[in-house]
Amino acid sequence: MLVVGAGPSGLVLGCSLLLRGVAVRIVDRAPAPAVTSRALGLQARGVEVLDRLGALGDLPERAVRVSGVSVSANGTELVRIRVDQVPLGSRHRTLLISQAAVExxxxxLLERLGGKVEWGHEVVGLSQxxxxxxxEVRHGADVAVSRAGWVVGCDGAHSAVRRLGRFGFPGAQVVENFLLADVYLDWGLPRDTAAAWISPDGVFAAFPLPESNLWRLVAPCERGVGADDVLGQLSELLPARTGYRGVRFDGAVWTSVFRIHRRLAERYRQGRVLLAGDAAHIHSPFGGQGLNTGLGDADNLGWKLALVASGRADAALLDSYQAERRPVAxxxxxxxxxxTRLALGDGRVRRVLRDRLAAPLLNLPSVQRRLARAASQLGVHYRRGPLAPWRFAPLDTGLRAGERVPDLICRREDGTATRLHAELRGRWALLGRYEPLAAVVRELLGDEVVLLERPMAQAWLVRPDAHLGWRGRPVPAKLHRWLANVLRTGRAG
Known part of the structure; x- marks a missing residue:
């Protein structure tokens, strides 16, 4: 198994495979791990992925505790959105933490599992x-050819795997010039608040970073700006767009000029080559969804690829990866x-909609709750997908196949209390006191299943990515038929 790219998606995928006993090689063309912050927002769904893997560690303690997002115009706060609430059905809240810390x-975890990243290794050719x-992997002046059963491109927006594998990647540019800098400054802004200011000249945003007096500044700019002039341009835009004057920059950790594109791969799989993360989709950073969407890809693909690699599932199961994850992206x-277009107010109509319609609505608690749930990605489901086809059940009000299962309190076979997500760790979970079903899941899944007790009217079989696979009365033949069909054809039937 070869994973190309050692960003969050590639590392989650590598850890997922190693947890299931699948040998994996991870290569990255960069000479060493990145130290710049890059992505910041780790939403509740992404935190859950790390927690289930056993990779969360002390990230919650190191993250900035942000209670709200403030949006102002002409010196007046228009909107304040609360972000300090734990979403319903989760133990986790949004973390403002750098991508470097997540990686x-x-x-x-990768090293504890016996894996490693081969830095300075660039994929320059592939055929299947x-x-x-x-x-073909180039390291220094040498190019070596190796064989892999499967290759997954997690190598970012400029993916070599996507290009060499001839994956279509249509899309368009959304914003031409965006300036970004992680800067030390003390300007009296509360460090428990992310802030944005809107004006006819554009938007300016500031996010507190974990280190004292370190802030992420972001602003669109109409003219092209060289990499050496980012701080100079931001120092001009800050007072003009925020009203804060006399603010002195005390040095920058990182600066960048980037364009915002929206692109989506036409396919996520071509034969034995697959894409995940930014290699499959790129979009605006507004809303902090990029890192989390990539983690979700790897979380979904890992258990499927492991089953195929171990010979317990047919390759057709991998088609459900695209079917489930591409609609999410x-x-x-x-x-x-x-x-992004609404926030930037591109055009008079959008500015009026933003200032007079959107802003008042965003102050409504009901609207904020809906936005928080959407941003958290906890509502992502795979209902009506190949592994959870629709079935008519007019009186069914419970959790449906394909939906995310909350982190329920359960009991192990020895009677000790535990959490569902803590027990998954790359495994399936059979919930309920239904011993006749245990033989079925162990026959088809091997040791990659944990039995958990919980008072329930039906038995649940929970997938390793915490989505409900199957539920029903404890009839072994029915579960056997469903699971065998999933493993053989990649469809629940």
């Missing part, structure tokens, strides 16, 4: 046949693009 935690993929692209 560090994942690399620690029925038995595997031949991959499409929805994220649509939502973040709309939010």
């Amino acid at each position: 560090g935690q994942l690399r620690e 046949d029925g038995g595997g993929v031949s991959v 499409a929805a994220v692209l649509e939502g973040t693009t709309g939010a």
Whole structure:
């Protein structure tokens, strides 16, 4: 198994495979791990992924505790959105933590599991046949050809795997020039608040970072700006757009100029080559969805790829990866693009909608709750997908196949209390006191299943990514038929 790219998606995928006993090689063309912050927002769904893997560590303690997002115009606060509430059905809240810190935690877990990242290794060619993929990897001046049963491109927006595998990646540019800098400054702004200011000249946003007096500043700019002039331009835009004057920059950790695109791969799988994370989708950073969407991809793909690699499932199961995850990315692209254009107020009509309609609505608690749930990605489901086809059940008000299962309190076979998500760790979970079903899941899944007791009217079989796979009366034949069909054809039937 070859994973290309050692960002969050590639590391989660690598850890997921190693947890299930699948040997994996991870390569990255960068000479060493990145130390710049890059993505900041780790939403509740992403936190759950790390928690279930055992990679969360002390990230919650190291993250900035942000209670709200403030949006102002002309010196007046228009909107204040609360972000300090734990979403319903989760133990976790949004963490403002750098991508570098997330990757560090994942690399620690990878090493504990016996894996490593081969830095300075660039994929420069690949071809596949029925038995595997031949991959050309350049390291320094040498190019070596190796074979892998499967290759997953987690190598970002400029993915070599996507290009070499001839995956279509259509899309369009949303914003031409965005300036970004992680800067030390003391300007009296509360560090428990992320802030944005809107004006006819554009938007300016500031996010507190974990280190004292360190802030992430972001602003669109109409003209092109060189990498050496980012701080100079931001120092001009800050007073003009925020009203804060006399603010002195005390040095920058990182600066960047970037363009916002929205692109979505036409396919996530071509034969034995697959894409995940930014290699499959890129979009606006508004809403902090990029990192979380990539983690969700790897979380979904890991258990499926492990079953195929171990011979317990047919390769057809991998088709459900695209069927389940591509619609999620499409929805994220649509939502973040709309939010970006509305926030930037491109055009008089959008400015009026933003200031006079959207702003009052965003102050409503009911609207904020809906936004928080959407941003958390806890509502992501795979109902009506190949593994959870729709069935008519007019009186059914319970959890449905394909939906995320909350972190329920359960009991192990020895009677000790535990949490469902803590027990998954790459495994399936059979919930309920239904011993006749245990033989079925162990026959088809091996040791990758944990039995948990909980008072329930039906038995539940929970997937390793915490989505409900199957539920029903404890009839072994029915569960056997469902699970065998999923493993053989990639469809629940």
